[in-house]
Amino acid sequence: MSTxxxxxxxxxxxxxxxxxxxxxxxxSAHLESCTHCCQQLELLEAVGGELLADIEPVDMEIGAFSRTLERLDQPVSVAVAQVPVVRPDLPAGMHWPRSLDGCDITPWKRLGPGMRWSRITVPGDPQANAFLLRMAAGMELAAHTHGGRELTQVLYGAFDDGRDVWRAGDLDDADGEVHHRPVVTAESECICLVALTGGRTRFDGFVARALGAWMGI
Ligand SMILES: [Zn+2]
Incomplete structure (x- = not known):
């Protein structure tokens, strides 16, 4: 249960x-594993519908929530159905989020000892900046803040960035107000799905900054 x-x-x-x-x-990856947020979304849409009904007695958009869920069920449409999908390995028991269906996911690339990443390409959106980060237990990511918005869904394991512990199922939403140094907890390795929008990651150190620039994050 995510918190x-x-x-x-x-x-x-x-x-x-x-x-x-x-x-x-x-x-979407978060919603797949969070009934709380599915219910919250349903509630928000009901409230939004009420407000619209009060001010505008015209055809409302009904069924947005169910359409959202339908979209979550549908892989991103792209003509790859016949091509066998090769994806990087995962720890036993971990499954790919359905929201990544149709995306191209590179093999794990080594960034350093105990640290690997994989670039995600979203069909039809070359600007989309998404990637997976896989770090061994106890590893820490260089301290950084954000030029835009960084959304991180923990898919496996957990990390502690001083603000709190983020476990599998949790979503972190960080921007330029947040300066953190995520450290993977001791129990296991950690795999995160990350999206960056509105600006790049701003690492403190020169080496991390150079590595980040090379990664395009
Ligand atoms: Zn949630």
Whole structure:
């Protein structure tokens, strides 16, 4: 059961289809494992419908929530059905979020000892900046803040960035107000799905900064 959830604005823009594709993949991955947020989204849409009904007695958009769920069930449409999908390995028992269906996911690339990443390409959206980060137990990511918005869904394991512990199922929403140094907890390795929008990661150190620039994050 996750304890960190996307804010209402993210849920609503996902439902409205106005969220950028990279962020939508991350928030959708969260919804797949969070009944709380599915219910919250339903509630928000009901409230939104009431408000609309009060001010505008015209045809309302009904069924947005069910359409959102339908969208979550549908892989991103792209003509890859016949091509066998090769994806990087995962720890035993971990499954790919359905929101990544149709995306191209590179093999794990080594960033350093105990640290690997994989670039995610979203079909039809070359600007989408999404990736997976896989770090061994106890590893820490260089301290950084954000030029834009960083959405992180923990898919496996957990990390502690001083603000709190983020476990599998949790979503972190960080921007330029947040300066953190995520450290993977001791129990196991950690895999996160990350989307960046509105600006790059701003690492403190020169080496991390150079590595980040090379990764395009
Ligand atoms: Zn949630």
């Amino acid at each position: 960190h959830h996307p804010a209402d604005d993210l849920l609503l823009s996902l439902a409205a289809g106005s969220l950028d594709r990279a962020s939508a993949i991350v928030v």
